Amino acid sequence: MIPSIIALCIYLCLTIITSLKISQSVILSRQQKIINMILNALFPIFWFYLINPVIFPKDKILTKDERDKLYAEENGSKLGDEVGSSRNARYL
Known part of the structure; x- marks a missing residue:
């Protein structure tokens, strides 16, 4: 501003x-x-x-954690630190 x-x-x-x-x-x-x-x-x-x-590019700069979560979503992997829990896991 x-x-x-x-x-x-x-x-x-x-x-x-x-x-x-x-x-x-x-x-x-x-x-x-x-x-x-x-x-x-x-x-x-x-x-x-x-x-x-x-x-002023519209693209947001991603942190490493955000990038890893994005890659995990694209690959269909679970997000978060769930171990053996499928109820809270998010799939793409």
């Missing part, structure tokens, strides 16, 4: 600073300034959604 807030603050600060620089330009017309300010605000968001799956 806090890294997201920090990233949002940095994004807003950079967008405001660059938009002010664009608005002070004497070379660009009024229409060009407006278009550049809109693109200046939207391109970082666009790139975030393109790169988001790489930065």
